[in-house]
Amino acid sequence: MKIGVPKEIKNNEYRVGMTPAAVHELCGHGHDVFVETQAGAAIGFTDEDYQSAGAQILADAKAVFGAATLIVKVKEPQPEERALLNREHTLFTYLHLAPDQAQTDDLVASGAICIAYETVTDRSGRLPLLAPMSEVAGRMSIQAGAHCLEKSVGGRGVLLGGVPGVSPARVTVVGGGVVGQNAVAMAIGMGAQVTVLDRNMDVLRNLDHLYGNRITTLFSTVHTLDQAMVESDLVVGSVLIPGASAPKLITRDMIRRMPEGSVLVDVAIDQGGCAETSKPTTHDDPTYIVDGVVHYCVANMPGAVARTSTLALNNVTLPFVAALANKGPIRAMKEDPHLMAGLNIADGKVTYREVAEATGHSYTDPESLLGS
Numbered sequence: 001m002k003i004g005v006p007k008e009i010k011n012n013e014y015r016v017g018m019t020p021a022a023v024h025e026l027c028g029h030g031h032d033v034f035v036e037t038q039a040g041a042a043i044g045f046t047d048e049d050y051q052s053a054g055a056q057i058l059a060d061a062k063a064v065f066g067a068a069t070l071i072v073k074v075k076e077p078q079p080e081e082r083a084l085l086n087r088e089h090t091l092f093t094y095l096h097l098a099p100d101q102a103q104t105d106d107l108v109a110s111g112a113i114c115i116a117y118e119t120v121t122d123r124s125g126r127l128p129l130l131a132p133m134s135e136v137a138g139r140m141s142i143q144a145g146a147h148c149l150e151k152s153v154g155g156r157g158v159l160l161g162g163v164p165g166v167s168p169a170r171v172t173v174v175g176g177g178v179v180g181q182n183a184v185a186m187a188i189g190m191g192a193q194v195t196v197l198d199r200n201m202d203v204l205r206n207l208d209h210l211y212g213n214r215i216t217t218l219f220s221t222v223h224t225l226d227q228a229m230v231e232s233d234l235v236v237g238s239v240l241i242p243g244a245s246a247p248k249l250i251t252r253d254m255i256r257r258m259p260e261g262s263v264l265v266d267v268a269i270d271q272g273g274c275a276e277t278s279k280p281t282t283h284d285d286p287t288y289i290v291d292g293v294v295h296y297c298v299a300n301m302p303g304a305v306a307r308t309s310t311l312a313l314n315n316v317t318l319p320f321v322a323a324l325a326n327k328g329p330i331r332a333m334k335e336d337p338h339l340m341a342g343l344n345i346a347d348g349k350v351t352y353r354e355v356a357e358a359t360g361h362s363y364t365d366p367e368s369l370l371g372s
C-alpha cells in the first residue's frame, strides 16, 4: 500500500498523522510511505528522521495525494485538501462531519473512503481513537480556563485555587466522559471547588468513587445545569453523542445569568459546541465575549501541545493504519466491526446515521455498501 502523510494546514496545527516510529513499522511491513516535507519539523521530527525510517519526502500536498492511496492525517481536510481527494483514496483522520455541511458535501463528491477517528469503537463501546486527544483537551481545558479567568483576557480576576482566607473558584464540568474526567482531575489538583454533571449514572458513580465528597456529582437536567451554571466561575463543556452534533444544553439565558467575567471552555466545539453562544475559534484568537462571559472554543486544542498529542495519537492509530495497509481498507473493515464503525462516507454515500441526519444526506448501511 502507498501511504501519504501531508503536513497539517489548519490554524496552529503542528501535529502530524504519523511519527517516524510509525513510518518505520509500516515500511517494515513492505509499504511505501510518502511524507510531505517539514510535516513534523515543528515538533522535532525532521525530514531526515522520516527518511531514516524509510519514507520518501515529497515537496507538497499535491504530490503526496498523487503518490498515495491511504492518506493518514490528524485534522479534518481543509478545502484545498478536499480538492485533492478522489475515489482511489482512503482518508483516515478526525472528520467531525455532523456540524460541517461543506466538508460532508465535498467528501461525498470525492468518492473517497473516509474513516473518522472519532467514531471508531472498542469492545466496551468507547472511542479509543478519540480518547487520547480527549485526555489532552480535558487537561488543557482547566489551564486554558484558568488563564481566561485573568483580568487581561476579560475574566473576573479569580484564581482557581483561591488562597488561605479566600474561597477557591467554582468549576462546573458538563459531561463526565474522558474530557470531563481529565478536567475534574486537573481542577481538583489546582484546588478548585468542582461540580460535574452527566446523564449516565455509572459515570457519576465512578467519579464519586474516585473523589468522594471532594466533588459534587449531579444528574444532568435543565434545572441542575441551570443552577450550576449561574454559580460557576468556569464551565467546561464536554458532552458527546458520538458522531452527532453536540446538544445545545447551555442556553443563551444561562450564559446571560452567569457572573460577569466567568468563563466557558466549550471543548465539544468540534462537534458544533454545547452552548447556544459557542462558535469555533483558533489558537491565534481563542476567545470572544458574550454577555460578559469569556468563551474559549478552540476546535483543535491538542494542536497546542502537538508533540505530546502526536505521540499519544500514534499510539492508538498505528494498529488501525497497519490493518488498513496490510489488508486493504475493505477487508480491514469487514474483519473489524470497530473499524467499520469509523466509516462515515464511502463511494459518494454517507454511512454514519447521525452525520446523514445532520447534513440532509440519505443514509447507507456500511455493511450493505461494502458487501459481506
Ligand SMILES: NC(=O)C1=CN([C@@H]2O[C@H](COP(=O)(O)OP(=O)(O)OC[C@H]3O[C@@H](n4cnc5c(N)ncnc54)[C@H](O)[C@@H]3O)[C@@H](O)[C@H]2O)C=CC1
Pocket: 118, 130, 131, 133, 134, 135, 137, 174, 175, 176, 177, 178, 179, 180, 197, 198, 199, 200, 203, 220, 238, 239, 240, 241, 246, 247, 249, 266, 267, 268, 269, 270, 271, 298, 299, 300, 301, 302
Ligand atoms: N476541542 C478539542 O480540541 C477537542 C474536542 N474533543 C471533544 O470533546 C467532546 C467530549 O469527548 P469525550 O469526553 O471523549 O466523550 P465521552 O463520550 O467520553 O464523554 C461524553 C460524556 O457526555 C455525556 N453526555 C451526553 N449527553 C449528555 C447530557 N445531555 N448531559 C450531560 N452529559 C451528557 C455522556 O454520558 C458522556 O459521559 C467531544 O465532542 C470530542 O470530540 C475532544 C478532544 C479535543
Ligand SMILES: CC(=O)C(=O)O
Pocket: 075, 094, 130, 133, 134, 270, 299, 300, 301, 302, 303
Ligand atoms: C479530537 C479533535 O478534534 C482534535 O484532537 O483536534
Ligand SMILES: [Mg+2]
Pocket: 255, 256, 257, 258, 259, 260, 291, 292, 293
Ligand atoms: Mg452575565
